[in-house]
């Protein structure tokens with residue numbers, strides 16, 4: 001397989017729209033595309049002023065074709081699978097990877113197998129994976145154990161893995177960072193001081209850092225302009241935070257993990273060797289947030305019209321905490337990454353608010369309830 005890596009990208013090399021706008025930094029000119037990328041950078045004036053920072057934007061990756069950032073990696077990864085002649089694609093998933101792989105793999109005409117931890121994946125994501133044509137297997141195991149099995153199948157040559165352990169996935173995900181820089185310059189007038197993101201397998205943290213290093217190497221970005229990569233994990237699934245806060249070289253696997261933010265219920269982040277330097281070398285940090293803080297942030301975002309799944313809201317919960325402790329300064333311009341849409345996990349969303357009221361079908365009763 002011929003992979004293009006002749007160029008380090010500069011901003012002038014970028015043209016077109018979406019992930020493939022950044023082909024100068026990708027291994028191919030084009031992949032299996034469903035028009036991924038080009039997601040909005042939203043203002044959230046109420047959260048911005050309540051948290052007390054100069055500028056805050058939400059990069060809403062839930063606006064990708066299957067509703068999460070995973071599509072950016074799949075458009076590249078599935079193209080590579082085709083080049084390699086792979087016939088059977090597979091992933092372990094907390095949900096979003098399976099939905100995305102099912103859509104992109106099926107579009108490429110390839111067989112897709114997904115392994116999910118039974119009872120731990122939001123319904124919307126399972127429905128997507130099935131409808132897009134994947135064979136969905138639910139295992140009595142957690143995500144990390146499912147990934148162990150997929151890895152063994154790959155070692156035996158049975159499947160081509162499209163989890164973020166596949167470096168081509170991260171190539172596509174680098175484009176989140178490129179878009180944030182370009183949109184920030186255009187819409188805010190400067191690059192962000194910091195990108196705050198929810199972390200599970202730590203692919204995005206690694207990918208953002210790789211993209212920024214390429215721009216630094218080409219001379220397009222100054223080292224001091226690289227945003228601080230700031231990782232947020234749920235209290236019940238926080239091996240990266242543990243490693244950063246204790247100065248470990250390696251993360252230690254958490255054998256059991258728990259959080260309502262099911263997408264980041266991960267105890268053995270495979271991209272940790274790339275993500276720890278990403279956080280440290282950009283002078284970022286890593287902290288945990290509680291499920292309560294995550295769900296409160298999800299409601300806050302929803303009140304500004306932005307619907308995200310619980311894992312995504314961890315970034316805003318983390319921002320709030322880091323601002324209160326003074327780690328994030330009020331002069332900063334911060335971008336919070338929202339990784340997946342609200343509709344992925346309708347159960348979590350409905351639990352966070354009052355249930356719909358049963359009302360008799362007449363005007364008086366309806367008015368009585370409205371005024372109550």
Ligand SMILES: Cc1ncc(COP(=O)(O)O)c(C=O)c1O
Nearest residue numbers: 096200201202203204263339340
């Ligand atoms: C919605 C959502 N947010 C965050 C993550 C974690 O991303 P990463 O594995 O790149 O840390 C995932 C991964 O499954 C996800 O689905």
